[in-house]
Amino acid sequence: MWETDAEMKHAGPAALHALEDLLxxxxxxxxxxxxxxxxxxxxxxx
Numbered sequence: 001m002w003e004t005d006a007e008m009k010h011a012g013p014a015a016l017h018a019l020e021d022l023l024x025x026x027x028x029x030x031x032x033x034x035x036x037x038x039x040x041x042x043x044x045x046x
Contacts (some may be wrong), residue, residue, distance in 0.1 A: 010038065011038050016037055016038045019038070022037060031043050
C-alpha cells in the first residue's frame with residue numbers, strides 16, 4: 001500500500017498555518033510525536 005522509499009515535499013509555513021485546526025486535532029492523537037512542525041512520527045524513533 002505505502003511505498004517506503006517515496007519522497008514527499010514538506011509543507012511550508014503558509015500551508016501549515018492554513019492547516020492549523022487539523023494539526024491541532026492530530027497533535028491530540030495518542031502515540032504521535034511532532035518533532036518538527038507538521039512532521040509526525042508514530043511510535044518511531046527518528
